[in-house]
Structure formats: structure tokens, C-alpha cells
Amino acid sequence: MKHIHISKPLLKQVSTILWLVLLSTVSACNNPGLFFANSLARFDNVTVIENIAYGKHTLNHLSVYLPENKQAHPATIIFFYGGCWGGCETLNKEQYLFVAQALTAKGFNVIIPDYRRHPEVKFDGIMRDATQSVEWVKAHIADYGGDPKRLFLMGHSAGAHIAAMLTLNEKYLSPDTYPSIKGFIGLAGPYDFLPFTDDYQKIVFGPVENYPNTQPVNFVDGTEPPLLLLYGNDDDMVKPINIESLNRTVKQKGGCVKSHRYDGLDHTDLLGALSIPLQTQEPVMNDLVDFIYYYSEGNKTCQH
Template identity: 45%
Template sequence: MIRRGWLSSLLGLLVSACRPVSVLNAIIPSAGMVLKRDVAYGAHARQRLDIYQPRDLTTAPLPVVLFFYGGSWDSGSKQDYLFVAEALTSQGFMVVIADYRLYPEVKFPQLMQDPASAVFWLKQHIADYQGDPARLFLMGHSAGAHLAMMLSLNASYLAQVGLQTAAIAGTVGLAGPYDFLPLTSARLRAIFAPPEQVWTSQPIHFAHGQHPPLLLMAGLKDDTVWPRNTINLAQAVEASGGNVTLKTYAGYDHVDMVAKLARPFRSRSPLLDDITVWMRQYGG
């Protein structure tokens, strides 16, 4: 049995969702997964994705979850999220974790090009890996939740690759920044410039009724991305007649909202169960 004090120390290693979590991943069992690593969805070195299949395929094709990690739009790496892949494959999902170009190489709205291209690639090719392109879910944490939500709410990004938002079965946002104006740092102002267009970076401005089902989740102790981002977006979508489910977690901070998917932490957390139950409502 893993002692609670040791778990607390391990959770402390996840000071930021964007840091490597090799210590955590080292204790994540991978025997239940088959990994296809560094599959190209474009020509750039960061246009690569990892595909995790449950080793015991009892049914196929499988529902697919495309996960976008956080990192303030300027850092992150797909190999850090083995623990997310293990959590979701344990529930019978195929999991895809994609790298994407980051600031300063790209700024918003160019930041949206790679996530949209990854969705397009999956719709075209995931059937070759026994995934079901008709049951494609998006999921993201922090900045990754922002990317996933922008793809789901602003149809223009998927339109650029010839898709509609109906291509997405549903979207899960974990502790995402959706309503974060005014920009409070020079770095954010650089990422989301020019000032007269910065409103287009805010998912809340695209809340409407014609979008995929949304599951919005936030920890009420999050002081990195304030919970009001999630609550405000949920209220705006609901007011517009959209399909949205809001889940909040007392005592959870920003890191908890992804770390508690990991096997050492999830036995006392409803997070994974809440995600799984919701996705199964929509074809997962």
C-alpha cells in the first residue's frame, strides 16, 4: 500500500501542469496499453502525436479522446502525460496526446492551427488504429482546455481544415482559461496581441447553442486559473441554450484537476468517474 504522506510528496512534484512529471509516470502501469509513438499529423517537428490503445481490445472501433496538455501556451510535451493516457485507456477509450507549436514560434490565432490539424488527421486516419472517428472527444487541461474549447465553440478553426464542430462528439475542459481579460502580463499580451483583436481569444465570446456537448470542470481552490472562468462560461453557454455540464470540486487546486486522474491519486477522487460517465452519455 502506498502511504498517504508519500502520495502528498509526489503530488508536490506537480507544482505546475507544464513541468515534466517523470517521477509520477515512472510508477504508472503501462502493461495495459499499446503505444504508437510520434505519429506525424504534419511536417513540423512538433506536429506529432502519440496514440494509446487499450491492450485488450474487447470491442472495436473504440471511442477516441484527443488530449491537449497545458503549459501557458509556451511549454509542454506529450510524453509527460502517460498518466492521463493510462487513466482513460483503463476505461476503454483510445487516447491521443498531441504536441503542437508553441509561443514564441506561433501566436494566437496561429496557435489554433495545429490543434485543428490534429483533429483533421484523426478524422481521416484514426480508423486505421481501431479508433472510431465518429466518436472523437476533445479534452484539455489549463491552456490545453482553452485550445479544446476554442475548437468547439468557434467554428472558424475547424472550417479551415474542412470540418465542422459536429465532428466533435463532446469536449471536456479541466481548469481552463475561458474568460481571462484583461491580460495581466507582458507575455500574455505578446501571445494574444494585437489588442484590438484580443477578445477573439476568449471562448466565452463564442458561447452559443450550436456546438458539441461540453463538460466544464474546475477546482474551487484554483488560484492559477480562477474558477470563475469555468463558471462564467458554463452560465453563458446555458443562457444560449447550449448543452453544458458544470462540475466543481471543493478543495481541488489547479494541479489537482489533472493530477487526480493518475492512478496513485484517483482512488479517493471522483474526477475520472465523472469524465467517464459523461462521455458515455455521448457515445463514449
């Protein structure tokens, strides 16, 4: 059999082009890129338990992904998807199978919850659901072979904002649960985005006097769990001031934070880097896995 050698730069270019082409392709899914990424996700060695209720609302359900080849004390990653808190897209947990595949392949347990969003609820309702889902994981992950003291919060875009609020503002989680959060991973998250530029944001985060309480950067005190901030330099949805401000503030307060910025990736590409076509071509996957491995082992010194 004749083997054809394709250089890594060319392979990366072809994979990226394929991803971008599929982003513009019409499909049954309201986001073609997510449809394509999920179509490649496989769970042959993963136990999937879907639609577990963590609350009373129809959207208060989550899915659990458990790899057969776990770490000795597997960390559990709770992933929150975005969609402008409901202001620009209506997404659901089934559209992020590729995120679960990427992380379970590394031996981590993965939880992806749905949650209520605008226009049904405002910010407080969104955060109540997010809090409730994390409290469910803390109470029940041991039943699935996970360690309730090794939890990581992760999100993309508005989901990163939600996860950051849970990580930085201790009021949301119970005193028993909060110490179990070993780290935060934010992909293209808005952390310091006042003044609001979209009308729906003014509704979601209102009234006006509550605006400062919706900004994760305002709750940094230097004692929060370690943060990993990931950002694509071609992002035209979330401004770079968000990652710059949070990174700077955590360092000024003496906390642990590590940030990575990637040339050639935009708001969507950053998440797409976790899909099978790209997870071995971009450094995003390695950067977040290294972070989880390091802090799930109980390391107390900041990773640099």
C-alpha cells in the same frame, strides 16, 4: 497473512499527501508531479504508437494509445496539455502518459499531440497546429480501429482553452470534422480571462483588436457539442469566473453543459486526480468517464 484495514478517508489523505510531497521533490523532470504520475503508468494491454507526424514542424507529432479491451465503438479522446501556451512551462506529450493510461484503462483511444507555442508562435500558430492534429485524427483513426465520428476534445489549463476554442468556434475545423466532436472536457480551463494580467499573454493573443477572438465564451451559440467543465476550488491560477461565465453563457444560449467543482483540489491536483494514486480516490475520473460514455453512445438529451 494478516490484513490491515485502512479506511478510505485515511487512504485518500495518505495518497494526497504523497502526491503533494512528490510535487516538491527534485527530479530529472521539470515537473516532479508529472514524473511521479508517469512512473506509475503501465501500458501492458495498450498499443502505443509514438511520434506520428501530423504536420511539417518538428513539434507537429502526436502519440496514439489503443487499448486492447475497447468499447464496441470506441470513442477517441484528443488531449491537449497546458503550460501557459508556452509562457510559463515547456511541456511535451511524454509528460502525460498517466492521462493516456487513465483513459485507455476505460476502453478509450487516446491521442496526445505536441504543438508549437510561445515564443515561437502566437495564438494563431498554436491553433493551426491544434486544428491540424484533430483533422489528422479524423482522417486516420479508423486505420487504428477507432470511430472517426466519436471524437472528444479534452485539455488541462491552457490545453483546455485550446480544446474549447476548437469546440466553440466552428471556423477551425472542417465541416466534415466538426460534427464528429461529441463533447468537450475542460480541466481548469481559462475561458473568459480578459483583461490579461501577464505580459506574455498580451504578446501571445495580440494585437489588441484580436483579444475578444481569443476568448472561448465569445463563441457560444447553443449549438456546440456538450461541455464538461471541471474545476478545483483551491485553484489559484485560473479564476473561478472562467468556469462560471462559460457555464452560465452556455445555459443562457440553450446549450448542453455540466460542471463539477471539487473542494480540496487546486490547479495541479485536478489533473493529478487522473493518476494511479488518486484516480480511485477522487470523483474526477468517474465524472469525466460518465460524460464520455453518455455522449459517445449518441445521446441527444443533455446530461444532468
